[in-house]
Amino acid sequence: MSQQLAVTGGAFLLAFVFGAVGNRTHFCTMGAVSDWVSMGELTRMRMWLLAIAVALVGSSALHLAGAVDLSKSIYLSPTFTWLSHLVGGFLFGVGMTLGSGCGSKTLIRVGAGNLKSLVVYVFLGIAAYMTLRGILGAFRVGVLEKAVVTLPTSQDLPSLFSSFSTVPKGTWIVLLAAAIAGAILVFVYASAHFRSSFDHTLGGVVTGLVVVGGWYVSGHVGYVAEDPNTLQEAFVATNTGRMESFSFVAPLAYTLEYLMFWTDKSRIITYGIASAAGVIAGSAAYALASKTFRWEGFRDAEDTALHVLGGILMGFGGITALGCTIGQGVSALSTLALGAFLSFAAIIAGSAATTKWQYWRLTRQG
Numbered sequence: 001m002s003q004q005l006a007v008t009g010g011a012f013l014l015a016f017v018f019g020a021v022g023n024r025t026h027f028c029t030m031g032a033v034s035d036w037v038s039m040g041e042l043t044r045m046r047m048w049l050l051a052i053a054v055a056l057v058g059s060s061a062l063h064l065a066g067a068v069d070l071s072k073s074i075y076l077s078p079t080f081t082w083l084s085h086l087v088g089g090f091l092f093g094v095g096m097t098l099g100s101g102c103g104s105k106t107l108i109r110v111g112a113g114n115l116k117s118l119v120v121y122v123f124l125g126i127a128a129y130m131t132l133r134g135i136l137g138a139f140r141v142g143v144l145e146k147a148v149v150t151l152p153t154s155q156d157l158p159s160l161f162s163s164f165s166t167v168p169k170g171t172w173i174v175l176l177a178a179a180i181a182g183a184i185l186v187f188v189y190a191s192a193h194f195r196s197s198f199d200h201t202l203g204g205v206v207t208g209l210v211v212v213g214g215w216y217v218s219g220h221v222g223y224v225a226e227d228p229n230t231l232q233e234a235f236v237a238t239n240t241g242r243m244e245s246f247s248f249v250a251p252l253a254y255t256l257e258y259l260m261f262w263t264d265k266s267r268i269i270t271y272g273i274a275s276a277a278g279v280i281a282g283s284a285a286y287a288l289a290s291k292t293f294r295w296e297g298f299r300d301a302e303d304t305a306l307h308v309l310g311g312i313l314m315g316f317g318g319i320t321a322l323g324c325t326i327g328q329g330v331s332a333l334s335t336l337a338l339g340a341f342l343s344f345a346a347i348i349a350g351s352a353a354t355t356k357w358q359y360w361r362l363t364r365q366g
Contacts, residue, residue: 093350
């Protein structure tokens with residue numbers, strides 16, 4: 001019980017910090033794509049990229065130090081479901097644009113009093129659950145996951161590169177993490193505008209560190225070498241049974257499930273459930289402290305419909321792609337998973353296409 005509490009408590013505290021900082025710094029991956037497509041403004045995109053660089057360096061360091069084993073995460077299976085990443089990522093990108101924010105931004109906005117995001121949360125969670133275990137799951141498994149490539153090793157780039165060379169995996173981790181993170185940092189801080197505001201750096205660095213902390217809490221604090229019931233290794237209080245860091249699609253589904261089966265004593269608060277609650281609480285705390293908390297509702301029926309559709313697409317797309325802009329776009333990328341790069345690109349493509357469509361509609365109506 002104490003180990004379970006340490007894992008869920010750690011997840012809540014890390015998510016609380018992320019929620020508060022995300023609210024303050026306006027960290028928003030949908031906004032990053034929208035700013036880029038609509039105005040050519042890259043500040044929030046740089047913030048997102050900075051989070052990736054920090055998470056990559058920190059997670060690689062944890063792995064090389066032996067504190068965690070990233071190969072035991074959900075992202076590094078040798079089964080590469082490329083079509084799921086493409087379709088799921090693209091639909092998630094469409095959904096987050098229609099729904100005014102990705103999964104993490106939805107939680108942040110709920111904490112700040114946005115009732116539109118509360119509706120998105122509910123439909124996202126329901127669609128995610130249907131994709132995990134319901135009718136949408138049958139399509140996901142029976143159609144999309146049939147398009148699969150079985151790789152000779154786990155799908156992280158260091159493992160793949162080491163299998164085709166004499167250079168050991170550990171060396172590849174150092175080389176790739178240094179090269180990718182270094183290139184990102186050069187690009188991010190080449191902007192004088194980005195450097196001019198501490199909040200820009202704060203948002204990116206804290207988001208990256210929260211993901212690193214998530215790996216440590218789940219993969220080290222929550223690690224059990226031999227579960228007394230199964231006599232196998234286990235990770236305490238995770239829905240997947242494997243080590244996790246932050247992602248905000250499946251946890252919303254599991255939160256709704258937990259609330260609906262509250263009296264079922266076999267249900268527990270998991271890492272994902274605690275992290276979703278933490279983001280809302282952190283955002284609410286900052287909004288109240290800064291006096292920016294305010295209720296916000298829908299403009300009209302069309303606005304409602306678009307947000308509902310956005311939530312549904314995010315729920316389906318996020319489960320299908322194994323994560324969201326944080327789950328795949330930061331956590332999975334910190335493991336250098338091949339699928340993460342594909343999902344990341346597909347999410348941006350889906351969001352960019354939808355942003356252009358929205359702009360086209362706006363100009364026609366004007």
